[in-house]
Amino acid sequence: MKRVFITGTGMTRFGELWRENVESLVQIAAGEALEEAECLIRDIDYLVVGNMLLQQLEQRALVGALVGESLGFAGPSIHIEAACASGGLAVRQGVMAIRSSMAKRVLVVGVEKMTDVPGSEISRALMAAGGEDEQWAGTTFPALYALMMKAYMRQYEVTIKEVAAEAVKNHEKGKLHPLAQFRKEITVEDVLASGLVADPIRQLMCAPISDGAAAIVLESEGDNRKIEIAGSGQGGDSLSLGKRKTFYTLPATKIAVAQALKEANLCIDKVDVAEVHDCFSIAQLMALKDLGLSEKTVVNTSGGLKSCGHPVGATGVKQAVEVARQLAGECGKRQVTEAKWGLTHNVGGTGAAAVVHILRRHNEN
């Protein structure tokens, strides 16, 4: 099986980017990634695009070719839709393309432009990733994660302050990330005083609505291969929460991490840095437990979805960008020392899809 290396990374600032559109966002992110990989768009032989909402909100299809056209790329492309896991699964498709020898140099781009429509419309649009029963019942994702939060707090005797502390930690990190949407510290008191969204979830426990794009270049052979995707895993589950046995764990995460670790021949304790899917603060607590991350692992140096922002289709790709940059020692004030192994964890819906990648730094080529 061919080995897969990340040879270029790029991302835009995440946030309310009124002056940018999908085209300009992907141009920034892909341009950076290509430059770092020391190649041109014509050197790419496969383009993978992770995006959830363009088709739903703007009636744009053939999204692979659409993003390709923005980049001056007319080669083969594919569009992956998996709600909030679109980006992570796009990375996995890129890995698959290299491993299958069907592509030699893959550009993976994740993008979402969410702030051009009212927040209420976005909430409804995101609910497309829920079960039909959940849609009919009028639930929203905050409501579904609120059920999970209650179950988790009861199961593990966790207090609401402990949940709130996850948001606080992510803002501490995001403050140091120049591309993050919210670069300010918050306190547990701030979180608990913020508006109630769906009891017990409060506003500052929720990832924001964001615009942004992220990109990586994947290659197999050649020189200067430092950051490897050493393992890739994907788990699935029912679309509807109501069809699960319990609400306090995501079985898809457990499947995905076990598979990724096995491929990388790694023990989870060895992971130095991890980007985990904190669409809500409770999701971060669940992820830490389901992944089995040790205390020493530094989590969400990007600020996570909460502080860095959550442009849905971009998030999974941004996680790979952040971890690759941490392993390469390029993260400035938020740099973790001596990081060798990294992990990314991206979730779709309430856990109907989860994807985990293990990244590794090689000192010698």
Place this chain on the structure above:
Amino acid sequence: MKRVFITGTGMTRFGELWRENVESLVQIAAGEALEEAECLIRDIDYLVVGNMLLQQLEQRALVGALVGESLGFAGPSIHIEAACASGGLAVRQGVMAIRSSMAKRVLVVGVEKMTDVPGSEISRALMAAGGEDEQWAGTTFPALYALMMKAYMRQYEVTIKEVAAEAVKNHEKGKLHPLAQFRKEITVEDVLASGLVADPIRQLMCAPISDGAAAIVLESEGDNRKIEIAGSGQGGDSLSLGKRKTFYTLPATKIAVAQALKEANLCIDKVDVAEVHDCFSIAQLMALKDLGLSEKTVVNTSGGLKSCGHPVGATGVKQAVEVARQLAGECGKRQVTEAKWGLTHNVGGTGAAAVVHILRRHNEN
């Protein structure tokens, strides 16, 4: 590189299937494919779903998990959107999954439910796959293909009767296909007397709006491997027709077929049966020329998109089903004798994406 075999095929009837929904359609098609592959849904380790419109028309996302839930499958899944090439690219993703060793037994399902909304809404929805300039100009796909038809007729001195004859041929074949939408013969006069849609395209030169699903099971190792996917190719191009040098050829098709033939180590003259993408009759003429098919190749035994129907996401998978069944000698009245090599050709938009597969029958295992 691992070899890829089709071990099971299934499809629903194509047409206006008022009593079926997406869930029941995929259950029928996947059920058949699994039965033929002599396995159960729990034996599948990867599900690939080709679908264009569920998200756009019905606000349903995470379509991989959605279809999975309909099938009682909670494993890893992926949703591919590439407009009318969604099905063909789903097949290619299945091939990629096997070749990469990331899956052992893949279920590829293509599905579309189009007749629940008014035709005018479908036309607008399909136009999502056009270029932004084309959308703003108010063009439709018939209008864009009309430009291509005019250019082709002028370039190759083809008459409108010759274009109409392609529709007639497909209805002759479709009449013999029990699952086809339109099982009646038509004449060139019928075609030319039918309503003008976009000059010079007439109604009977257009594929219909359809409901339907198709499915295949892909495997690598094991017994009873008779039908192989021996080659897979994908080409891309600009989204907008206006950015092409000429209108009478689809470069994406040429790239895709060259790649697929090279993988299969085959000369195009050897192809016995082919399913080509005739969203409009002119598209069939263009496909025959771009693919370079010889006179001896029997084309669109299923009836093609014109007579068999065109449930967008299902079409590319149905092409693989039809060719696999031809090679296996299972096509009853429409069976082509002694077919050993087959080809499928699926196009997205006006040729922004094209995918070609070469199928081969093995007499011995």
